[in-house]
Amino acid sequence: MKTTTHRLATAALALSAWLCSTLAFAAPLKIGVTPGALADSVEVAAAEARQKGLDVKVIEFTDWTTPNTALAAGDLDINYFQHQAFLDNAIKESGYKFSSVAVGVLNNLALFSKKVKRFEDLKEGARIAVASDPVNQGRGLLLLEKAGLIKLRPGTGWRGTLNDVVGNPKKFKFVEVEGPQLVRAIDDVYFAIRFLTRNDNANDPRVTQFVKLHQDSPAVRARILKSYGGDSKLFVLPWVGKP
Secondary structure, three states: OHHHHHHHHHHHHHOOOOOOHHHHHHHHHEEOOOOOOOHHHHHHHHHOOOHHOOOEEEEEOOOOHHHHHHHHHHHOOOEEEEEEHHHHHHHHHHHHOOEEEOOOOOOOOOOOOOOOOOOOOOOOOEEEEEOOOOOHHHHHHHHHHHOOEEEEEOOOOOOOOHHHEEEEOOOOOOEEEEHHHHOOOOOOHHHOOEEEEEEHHHHHHHHHHHHHHHHHHHHHHHHHHHOOOHHHEEEEEOOOOOO
């Protein structure tokens, strides 16, 4: 009788483990992204993943804070919106236990305007948008200094802020804008966008499958190119070395 009971208990535990595993894989892989080129490419990869039997749910966020809090809380399985420098700062401030499982697209740094074609055409008092977060703002200011538009305090690196502007001859007015609207990065893999998980799900086979599909898919690469207006000079795919 004891042997039969033990066997039944063992069978029940095995069935329970199997059901838990099945339900885990039945649940969609939830990926958090920000709007634009990143969301566009992930949506294409998600559509391909579904065709291969991997259910993926893409969730868009309009800020650069919630994707990390949602990942930490277990509401997401992956997020894809930040580079290593931004992540380092987020971990320092919030103590996140995240793992970078793969690199994504690397945006090449540039200045953009729909109205002005040349720096010399910028009028006195023109409004210039810069990222509001402490990492990307510094990188943008360094580019403005390189263009000769402003002067920064000596020794200011990519962590500089508007407080480090010591020369502004044309009296430009700087407008701080949420990061997702100003995603641009310098040509260094440290600033490539990362696929992030929590430490406890970094080895999830669904994550590995999705990342591989995103990196290998010709349709994803075509979507990335289209998102950048067909100009391959605006981005790099670090895992292949070129767009």
